[in-house]
Amino acid sequence: MQVITIAARKGGSGKTTLATHLSVLAAGEGRPVLLLDTDPQRSLAWWWRLREAETPHLVECEGRDLGKIIEAARREGVHACIIDTPPHAENSILAAMRVSDLIVIPTRPGPFDLAACASTIEMAAATAKPALTVINHAPPRIGAAEPSIVAEAREALASMGATVAASVISQRVALSHAIIGGSTVSEYEPAGRAAAEIAALWTEIQTSIGKA
Numbered sequence: 001m002q003v004i005t006i007a008a009r010k011g012g013s014g015k016t017t018l019a020t021h022l023s024v025l026a027a028g029e030g031r032p033v034l035l036l037d038t039d040p041q042r043s044l045a046w047w048w049r050l051r052e053a054e055t056p057h058l059v060e061c062e063g064r065d066l067g068k069i070i071e072a073a074r075r076e077g078v079h080a081c082i083i084d085t086p087p088h089a090e091n092s093i094l095a096a097m098r099v100s101d102l103i104v105i106p107t108r109p110g111p112f113d114l115a116a117c118a119s120t121i122e123m124a125a126a127t128a129k130p131a132l133t134v135i136n137h138a139p140p141r142i143g144a145a146e147p148s149i150v151a152e153a154r155e156a157l158a159s160m161g162a163t164v165a166a167s168v169i170s171q172r173v174a175l176s177h178a179i180i181g182g183s184t185v186s187e188y189e190p191a192g193r194a195a196a197e198i199a200a201l202w203t204e205i206q207t208s209i210g211k212a
């Protein structure tokens, strides 16, 4: 069973957005997937209640309950648990990081976002769990070259010791439109660019877990 935590101590970086879109890919071909919403804001649960599809499954819980829930999921034959975390509750974020096979850290590419991301990267490093930092909310690429703000963010994150995903998630309205309808981009606009970016990130996450 894979346990993936999405964590970033900066609000609005895209934790819940990535948790939703990635979870539906994880649950492809009938694989049992469990979403764990540990954020008292319950945004993930809000999206989940809008869904018509019965998968993935979702449990609302506290960080301190994760150990028991993950063990139960393992016994039940769950394929992947994806944990969404709150931005500020350090103990809860740490609890999630500690039960993970991979920590995914989304960040916007702006200077304040990158500065704030350092503390999440350090926290993940302190748990000694593999971590993958993902640039989200990037300006869409025009042509072959990466937008300069993305290239600069990549450099800044690498200098903090982060492993930065080659996949970048651009700012695209499809990601929000899908959420409003209780779906994800792979369901709402499967041939779209947002769906392609999320799929590339999911493949990269699988490779990272495989290597770890």
Ligand SMILES: Nc1ncnc2c1ncn2[C@@H]1O[C@H](COP(=O)(O)OP(=O)(O)OP(=O)(O)O)[C@@H](O)[C@H]1O
Pocket: 008, 010, 011, 012, 013, 014, 015, 016, 017, 018, 039, 041, 043, 085, 086, 087, 136, 137, 138, 169, 170, 171, 172, 173, 175, 176, 179
């Ligand atoms: N790549 C993107 N393109 C367009 N909108 C996005 C993208 N990523 C996130 N958003 C939007 O930005 C807002 C913040 O995203 P989200 O709620 O996923 O962040 P978060 O890290 O979970 O925030 P919090 O720390 O408050 O839980 C949401 O309205 C979401 O729809």
Ligand SMILES: [Mg+2]
Pocket: 015, 016, 017, 039, 043, 084, 085
């Ligand atoms: Mg959130």
